[in-house]
Amino acid sequence: xxxxxxxxxRRTSRGERTRLRLxxxxxxxxxxxxxxxxxxxxxxALAGVSHGTFYTYFxxxxxxxxxxxxxxxxxxxxxxxxxxxxxxxxxxxxxVIGHFVAVFATHAxxxxxxxxxxxxxxxxxxxxxxxxxxxxxxxxxxxxxxxxGTGHDPALAASALVAMVEGAVTQGVVDRDEIEQGELVRTLxxxxxGGVVRLGEDVEG
Amino acid sequence: xxxxxxxxxRRTSRGERTRLRLxxxxxxxxxxxxxxxxxxxxxxALAGVSHGTFYTYFxxxxxxxxxxxxxxxxxxxxxxxxxxxxxxxxxxxxxVIGHFVAVFATHAxxxxxxxxxxxxxxxxxxxxxxxxxxxxxxxxxxxxxxxxGTGHDPALAASALVAMVEGAVTQGVVDRDEIEQGELVRTLxxxxxGGVVRLGEDVEG
Amino acid sequence: xxxxxxxxxRRTSRGERTRLRLxxxxxxxxxxxxxxxxxxxxxxALAGVSHGTFYTYFxxxxxxxxxxxxxxxxxxxxxxxxxxxxxxxxxxxxxVIGHFVAVFATHAxxxxxxxxxxxxxxxxxxxxxxxxxxxxxxxxxxxxxxxxGTGHDPALAASALVAMVEGAVTQGVVDRDEIEQGELVRTLxxxxxGGVVRLGEDVEG
Amino acid sequence: xxxxxxxxxRRTSRGERTRLRLxxxxxxxxxxxxxxxxxxxxxxALAGVSHGTFYTYFxxxxxxxxxxxxxxxxxxxxxxxxxxxxxxxxxxxxxVIGHFVAVFATHAxxxxxxxxxxxxxxxxxxxxxxxxxxxxxxxxxxxxxxxxGTGHDPALAASALVAMVEGAVTQGVVDRDEIEQGELVRTLxxxxxGGVVRLGEDVEG
DNA sequence: AATGAATGAGTGTTCATTCAT
DNA sequence: CATGAATGAACACTCATTCAT
Numbered sequence: 001x002x003x004x005x006x007x008x009x010r011r012t013s014r015g016e017r018t019r020l021r022l023x024x025x026x027x028x029x030x031x032x033x034x035x036x037x038x039x040x041x042x043x044x045a046l047a048g049v050s051h052g053t054f055y056t057y058f059x060x061x062x063x064x065x066x067x068x069x070x071x072x073x074x075x076x077x078x079x080x081x082x083x084x085x086x087x088x089x090x091x092x093x094x095x096v097i098g099h100f101v102a103v104f105a106t107h108a109x110x111x112x113x114x115x116x117x118x119x120x121x122x123x124x125x126x127x128x129x130x131x132x133x134x135x136x137x138x139x140x141x142x143x144x145x146x147x148x149g150t151g152h153d154p155a156l157a158a159s160a161l162v163a164m165v166e167g168a169v170t171q172g173v174v175d176r177d178e179i180e181q182g183e184l185v186r187t188l189x190x191x192x193x194g195g196v197v198r199l200g201e202d203v204e205g
Numbered sequence: 206x207x208x209x210x211x212x213x214x215r216r217t218s219r220g221e222r223t224r225l226r227l228x229x230x231x232x233x234x235x236x237x238x239x240x241x242x243x244x245x246x247x248x249x250a251l252a253g254v255s256h257g258t259f260y261t262y263f264x265x266x267x268x269x270x271x272x273x274x275x276x277x278x279x280x281x282x283x284x285x286x287x288x289x290x291x292x293x294x295x296x297x298x299x300x301v302i303g304h305f306v307a308v309f310a311t312h313a314x315x316x317x318x319x320x321x322x323x324x325x326x327x328x329x330x331x332x333x334x335x336x337x338x339x340x341x342x343x344x345x346x347x348x349x350x351x352x353x354g355t356g357h358d359p360a361l362a363a364s365a366l367v368a369m370v371e372g373a374v375t376q377g378v379v380d381r382d383e384i385e386q387g388e389l390v391r392t393l394x395x396x397x398x399g400g401v402v403r404l405g406e407d408v409e410g
Numbered sequence: 411x412x413x414x415x416x417x418x419x420r421r422t423s424r425g426e427r428t429r430l431r432l433x434x435x436x437x438x439x440x441x442x443x444x445x446x447x448x449x450x451x452x453x454x455a456l457a458g459v460s461h462g463t464f465y466t467y468f469x470x471x472x473x474x475x476x477x478x479x480x481x482x483x484x485x486x487x488x489x490x491x492x493x494x495x496x497x498x499x500x501x502x503x504x505x506v507i508g509h510f511v512a513v514f515a516t517h518a519x520x521x522x523x524x525x526x527x528x529x530x531x532x533x534x535x536x537x538x539x540x541x542x543x544x545x546x547x548x549x550x551x552x553x554x555x556x557x558x559g560t561g562h563d564p565a566l567a568a569s570a571l572v573a574m575v576e577g578a579v580t581q582g583v584v585d586r587d588e589i590e591q592g593e594l595v596r597t598l599x600x601x602x603x604g605g606v607v608r609l610g611e612d613v614e615g
Numbered sequence: 616x617x618x619x620x621x622x623x624x625r626r627t628s629r630g631e632r633t634r635l636r637l638x639x640x641x642x643x644x645x646x647x648x649x650x651x652x653x654x655x656x657x658x659x660a661l662a663g664v665s666h667g668t669f670y671t672y673f674x675x676x677x678x679x680x681x682x683x684x685x686x687x688x689x690x691x692x693x694x695x696x697x698x699x700x701x702x703x704x705x706x707x708x709x710x711v712i713g714h715f716v717a718v719f720a721t722h723a724x725x726x727x728x729x730x731x732x733x734x735x736x737x738x739x740x741x742x743x744x745x746x747x748x749x750x751x752x753x754x755x756x757x758x759x760x761x762x763x764g765t766g767h768d769p770a771l772a773a774s775a776l777v778a779m780v781e782g783a784v785t786q787g788v789v790d791r792d793e794i795e796q797g798e799l800v801r802t803l804x805x806x807x808x809g810g811v812v813r814l815g816e817d818v819e820g
Numbered sequence: 821a822a823t824g825a826a827t828g829a830g831t832g833t834t835c836a837t838t839c840a841t
Numbered sequence: 842c843a844t845g846a847a848t849g850a851a852c853a854c855t856c857a858t859t860c861a862t
Contacts, residue, residue, distance in 0.1 A: 011824075011825090012823095012825075012862095014825070015824080015825060018825075018826085034324040034325060039851090039852065049826075049827090050826060050827045050828060051827080051828060051829095051853095052826070052854090053825075053826055053827070054854095055853095055855075055856095060854075061853075061854095112324070116324040119239040119240070119241070119242075119317070119320075119321040120241060132376070151391075152391070152392050153388065156373075156388065156392050159376065160369050160373040160389075160393055161369070161396070162372075163372025163376060164368055164369030164396075165365075166368075166372060167365070167368025167369065167372040168364055168365040171364065171368060184365075187357050187361050187404065190357070190400065190403045190407055191365055191366070191369075191401075191403070193400075193403055194399040194402055195395065195399040195403075196399070197399055197403070198398055198400075198402070199392070199395045244835065244836080245835075245836060245837085246835075255843060255844045255845055256837090256844075256845060257837095257838085257843065257844055257846095258844075259837095260836095260838080261842070261843075265836075265837075266836070266837095422841095422844090422845075424845095425845080425846060428847085444735060446651055446735060447735060449830090449831065449832085451831080451832095459847075460847060461848080461849065461850095462834080462835080462847070462849060462850095463847055465833065466845095466847070470832075470833075471832075525730075526734040529649040529652075529728075529731040530649055562801070563798065563802070566798065566799060566802050567806065569783055569786065570782070570802060570803055570806055573778065573779055573782025573783045573786060574778055574779030574782065574806075575775075576782060577781060578774055578775040581774065593768065593771065594775075596766075596817075597767050597768070597771050597772050597775060597814065598775055600767070600810065600814045601772065601810030601813070602810070603813055604809040604811070604812055604813020604814065605805065605806030605807070605810040605813075606806075606809070607809055607813070608808055608809020608812070609806060609809065611809075612805055630821070654855090654857080655856075655857060655858085656856075665822060665823040666823075666824060666825090667822065667823055667824065667825095668821080669858095670857095671821065671822075675858075676857070676858095
């Protein structure tokens with residue numbers, strides 16, 4: 001995972017504060033206008049610093065988004081790293097999905113920008129693939145025993161399930177409203193569990 | 206938006222052929238570099254026409270993508286308009302998903318550009334919402350009776366199912382290989398059917 | 411010798427004229443302000459075209475100087491390619507030096523910019539080395555028989571003689587005034603011939 | 616131009632040492648990247664001091680180069696100020712050229728930067744002209760009696776001879792290798808002496 | 821004396837779009 | 842219909858210099 005070099009700053013607490021302001025401003029600008037349309041000028045205006053200061057902290061616009069993505073990727077990864085097995089499969093899945101939905105709801109703007117940036121710069125596409133890959137591998141792992149003899153490829157099934165959750169969340173279906181989130185989580189849980197059960201009942205054809 | 210008249214006369218007059226070449230070139234350019242990065246210069250170079258000619262046929266770059274999207278949207282809509290009810294629910298779903306996957310596999314590049322363009326221009330986002338909305342409404346309609354009393358919102362469930370299919374397809378999981386497509390369709394069918402069955406078994410909480 | 415690609419233009423006589431205007435403007439701008447200080451804005455203002463037009467003809471500022479250098483390098487090379495041997499050595503040398511001085515007087519501004527640019531971009535330094543190398547090799551060739559047994563390296567002597575002529579000319583000693591040029595040529599001729607004769611009289615020590 | 620006081624006190628107080636380090640760093644940076652391309656940031660990084668410290672010692676980047684040039688100019692001037700007349704003209708010339716070559720070999724990087732800076736800032740061009748002028752005047756003075764009645768302008772001849780020596784040395788022909796230097800000096804001596812003798816033999820045309 | 825964060829003017833370059841031929 | 846030269850607004854990025862601490 002490529003850590004972006006920052007030219008300077010950050011050695012004092014004043015610097016650290018400025019960096020944080022710039023990060024917030026980047027998130028904001030990117031949320032409102034998208035990654036490509038967000039100009040460095042917008043960002044510095046929001047942060048209340050001069051143009052040059054941006055480049056004290058980030059090598060370029062991409063580096064600022066990359067830094068933003070860093071946090072999101074970490075939190076997303078944390079969900080993957082949780083223990084996923086409990087006595088009650090359905091409850092476990094619900095917990096996992098719940099965390100996933102919560103993370104996405106928190107970072108929705110960043111994820112949307114990340115998606116957009118993936119169309120322009122390979123780096124972002126790769127980073128996205130990495131994170132998704134982590135999820136898919138983990139889900140596939142959990143699925144594998146149940147799918148033996150069904151003719152279903154665990155990786156394919158995992159991709160679809162992850163896509164379902166990610167898509168449902170990113171397409172603006174939820175925001176930070178907890179009730180809405182809870183509703184979505186319940187529905188996703190049943191779709192997931194029911195789907196997986198059915199997969200397990202198929203016989204290789 | 207200057208639409209070339211096609212009311213009468215030969216179907217592939219010289220002008221019509223140029224328009225088609227430009228459309229192909231746009232698809233190609235957009236597939237390789239993405240919508241924003243694809244320059245009009247790339248397109249005309251691929252089409253083998255001059256710079257100015259592009260603007261004889263399209264008002265601007267967005268219009269060319271929009272024309273491309275037209276075909277995709279139509280074919281996508283055709284799937285929605287098919288009769289979805291048959292004696293065997295699972296078989297019907299599989300047919301529908303199969304068509305959906307096939308359409309996506311054919312138009313994957315355009316869809317990716319469409320997604321990307323949605324981040325920049327409201328028009329594309331709206332058109333995407335419309336098409337998705339059509340799917341979601343149709344699926345929700347079909348789901349409604351089964352979900353009565355379960356506490357699940359049919360629209361929410363439909364969104365998730367559509368997102369699953371769309372996501373599985375767009376994330377590069379399939380290309381035009383029929384066997385791969387068939388495998389994916391089988392898996393999606395089981396996930397879909399099993400998920401829906403489970404939804405129907407839930408009781409309002 | 412790298413020919414710089416030009417993005418477009420030059421296919422019509424109108425384009426050719428614009429290109430020439432830009433080349434003239436570049437020469438002028440570079441003569442007045444130097445290579446680094448000359449802005450593309452200065453050039454297009456002098457040429458009376460828009461900013462973007464510059465980039466229709468040249469990839470970047472360096473390419474415009476490179477094109478300018480092209481002519482100079484060719485004329486300089488032509489002097490090298492002339493026959494240098496005549497019945498009267500001194501007269502021949504005078505002719506050669508005369509042409510050299512004339513070429514330099516014509517292209518003094520470009521050469522000064524070339525020299526300056528050599529400090530920034532390897533490409534220009536290399537091209538300069540090539541041209542100088544051609545001169546030095548040619549002079550060394552002519553000198554070789556006379557220097558046998560003297561312990562003098564022909565290449566070293568040639569470098570010094572070429573440097574003398576180049577330096578005398580570039581350091582603003584002459585402009586296009588023919589009389590001045592004639593005077594300088596006479597003096598350089600005698601220094602050159604006398605120097606070479608003396609070299610030939612030395613004995614290896 | 617803020618000159619650090621060195622009227623009294625310890626010669627290498629802490630401040631003096633920092634100044635020296637900055638001077639060395641400037642020389643180094645300028646040798647590697649050239650005057651324009653060398654950034655203050657490069658200099659302070661090499662010197663191991665902070666950005667602001669640079670400006671404690673030098674008003675600006677030009678002032679640092681100017682300070683560097685000071686030493687070179689002094690040593691160059693010292694050669695001019697030596698007694699140039701001895702019983703043996705050729706031997707004297709060889710001595711003078713030898714010193715000149717040695718000075719240039721020592722300060723080659725600074726001289727190249729000086730040359731480059733002359734294209735940007737009048738101040739450096741003037742200073743260069745001054746130093747060159749000193750040489751040329753001195754040489755012309757020595758040449759004058761010998762050139763009476765020859766129609767050669769002593770100043771012109773002197774310029775050419777100085778250009779020969781300067782050019783031969785700056786164009787990378789020598790470095791600090793004494794043997795190479797000795798060889799070059801011998802060759803330059805013979806070219807110089809032979810050339811001057813020939814000039815003296817010409818008759819006004 | 822030293823630090824390093826902040827400044828902002830300056831400039832090269834891109835590219836969608838127009839329009840005379 | 843077609844051409845391709847011309848346009849110019851828009852932006853990212855650099856770096857010498859300042860100044861609060």
